[in-house]
Amino acid sequence: MNLAFVLVVAAAFALVVILGVAVTRTQIVLRSDAALNRIRPIDLEAFRNLIDPAEDAYLRRRLPPAQFRAVRRARLRATAAYVQIVASNAAVLVRQGETVLAGADPRCAAAAHALINDALLLRRNATVALLRIYAALAWSGSGVPAARVAQGYESISGTAMLLGRLDNPAVPVRLSSHF
Numbered sequence: 001m002n003l004a005f006v007l008v009v010a011a012a013f014a015l016v017v018i019l020g021v022a023v024t025r026t027q028i029v030l031r032s033d034a035a036l037n038r039i040r041p042i043d044l045e046a047f048r049n050l051i052d053p054a055e056d057a058y059l060r061r062r063l064p065p066a067q068f069r070a071v072r073r074a075r076l077r078a079t080a081a082y083v084q085i086v087a088s089n090a091a092v093l094v095r096q097g098e099t100v101l102a103g104a105d106p107r108c109a110a111a112a113h114a115l116i117n118d119a120l121l122l123r124r125n126a127t128v129a130l131l132r133i134y135a136a137l138a139w140s141g142s143g144v145p146a147a148r149v150a151q152g153y154e155s156i157s158g159t160a161m162l163l164g165r166l167d168n169p170a171v172p173v174r175l176s177s178h179f
Contacts (some may be wrong), residue, residue: 039089042082043152051146052078079146080133086153087126090119093160110163122152147168 049055056075086152097116100108129146 001032021054026151031055038092038134042085042153044150047079047082047146047150047153050082051150070103076133076137080130083126083133085145086149087123088132089153089155090122090126093119093156094123104150115156118152118156122156125149125152 056072059071063071094116095120097112100112101116125148129149133146
């Protein structure tokens with residue numbers, strides 16, 4: 001009797017999750033213009049400074065070990081915040097690329113495919129970078145883990161601006177505050 005009850009509850013929970021995902025996906029497609037408003041520009045220069053190994057080495061030389069560890073943890077937490085914003089922006093760009101593909105405009109299709117592929121790769125790299133950042137927070141000996149994310153974000157900025165100009169020239173797409 002207990003096993004049957006657990007299975008019924010698990011099935012009901014799974015049904016609620018599936019319906020929730022379906023409703024959410026439908027709402028995302030309907031609000032694609034609002035999605036671009038959710039992009040949060042980041043300061044690429046500050047992000048590059050946080051992940052610069054030379055800056056890390058400079059701080060290691062100049063600060064006492066205890067103070068360096070505290071500063072490094074703060075810098076890693078700030079890097080994690082930047083990487084989370086990058087991942088969020090990449091998710092928005094994937095949705096925007098899918099919306100453009102659904103519109104079936106042939107001149108935008110190639111740019112939309114490139115944007116989707118680059119954004120998915122960036123999200124994967126951001127996830128790996130976050131894992132490495134959290135590992136670096138736990139074990140202080142590891143290196144600066146987010147260089148690929150900064151390079152990918154810079155690359156995706158150009159693709160997103162190209163697609164934005166092709167799809168809707170009146171709406172600017174800004175991914176960084178300094179470019």
